[in-house]
Amino acid sequence: MKFFLDTANVREIKEAHSMGMVDGVTTNPSLIAKEGRDFEEVIKEICEIVDGPVNAEVVSVDTEGMLKEARHLVRIGDNIVIKVPMTVDGLKATRRLSDENIKTNVTLVFSPLQALMAAKAGAAFVSPFIGRLDDLSQEGMLLVEQIVEIYSNYAFDTEIIVASIRNPLHVLDSALIGADIATIPFSVLSKLASHPLTDKGLKSFLDDWKKSQK
Ligand code: E4P
Numbered sequence: 207m208k209f210f211l212d213t214a215n216v217r218e219i220k221e222a223h224s225m226g227m228v229d230g231v232t233t234n235p236s237l238i239a240k241e242g243r244d245f246e247e248v249i250k251e252i253c254e255i256v257d258g259p260v261n262a263e264v265v266s267v268d269t270e271g272m273l274k275e276a277r278h279l280v281r282i283g284d285n286i287v288i289k290v291p292m293t294v295d296g297l298k299a300t301r302r303l304s305d306e307n308i309k310t311n312v313t314l315v316f317s318p319l320q321a322l323m324a325a326k327a328g329a330a331f332v333s334p335f336i337g338r339l340d341d342l343s344q345e346g347m348l349l350v351e352q353i354v355e356i357y358s359n360y361a362f363d364t365e366i367i368v369a370s371i372r373n374p375l376h377v378l379d380s381a382l383i384g385a386d387i388a389t390i391p392f393s394v395l396s397k398l399a400s401h402p403l404t405d406k407g408l409k410s411f412l413d414d415w416k417k418s419q420k
Contacts, residue, residue: 207381210259210367210389214238216251218392223255225399230258232333232369232389234289234313235265246282253283259331261311263289264299272299280308287331289313292320297327304328311367318352325357325364333389337370346370347379354384374398 208229211222214237222228231252238245249262260283264275272295276288287309290296300310304327311331312324316339324332334353336346353366365386371377374397380388390398 207385208258208387209395210261210387211395212237212369212371212389212391214241214243214248214252215392216248216255219252219255222392222395227395228256228258230260230285230287230387230389231256232261232289232311232367234263246279249279249286250282253285256285258285259287259309259311260285261287261289261331263313264291267291267293267295269295269298269302272296273302276303276308276310277306287311289333290329292316292324297323300324300327300329304330313369316349318349318356321349321353321364321366322356325360325362329364331365331367331387333367333369335370336368336376337372339370340372347376347383350380350383350385 209227210230210232211219211228212232214233219231241248253260262279264272266272266275272290279288280286288303289311290299292312292314300312303310309330311333312329313333315321315332315334321332334349339346350368367387367389368380368385369389371388371390371394377388377390
């Protein structure tokens with residue numbers, strides 16, 4: 207299972223990358239805005255750190271605008287993936303970009319049929335937002351299960367990025383279901399690595415070692 211980091215913060219990306227945990231990065235306009243830096247400058251810096259897909263999202267809502275932005279953004283790095291919203295215009299842009307061999311990630315997916323359409327349009331990736339569904343008392347993970355089944359039924363090669371991850375259980379469930387990728391905020395990634403019994407066990411090993419050295 208691949209781990210993408212869901213952030214535009216370069217310090218977080220460097221830290222997770224040094225742990226070998228960054229197979230790719232997803233950003234969105236909100237994450238970029240949070241950094242208060244120039245969009246293209248941030249994306250370029252991320253591309254210099256990460257070999258895998260670096261997702262940059264368009265902000266146009268019409269197909270032509272999306273295509274223009276996408277064709278510009280792909281010049282930043284060989285590993286750029288264009289995030290396109292799950293709208294009719296977004297599907298048209300996805301089809302055209304796919305025909306131009308530009309990889310897309312159809313984002314803001316909240317239903318299995320949206321995911322089916324994204325795959326048919328030629329998306330390289332699809333991003334179901336599970337946390338936002340959970341927030342509305344709808345089971346986000348059920349959506350992932352349904353997409354996995356549909357893509358398997360028809361042998362689509364669109365990769366599923368489980369997005370809007372809020373806690374470690376979301377990552378565990380994604381892995382058990384067999385999603386291709388989880389895109390994980392740095393705060394959640396840090397939690398995955400820690401366990402109180404690991405800390406307790408390490409402390410007692412080190413205490414015993416010190417005692418034996420006296
Ligand atoms: C990733 O591609 C999404 O932009 C991100 O996971 C959204 O997460 P949120 O629902 O916590 O904003």
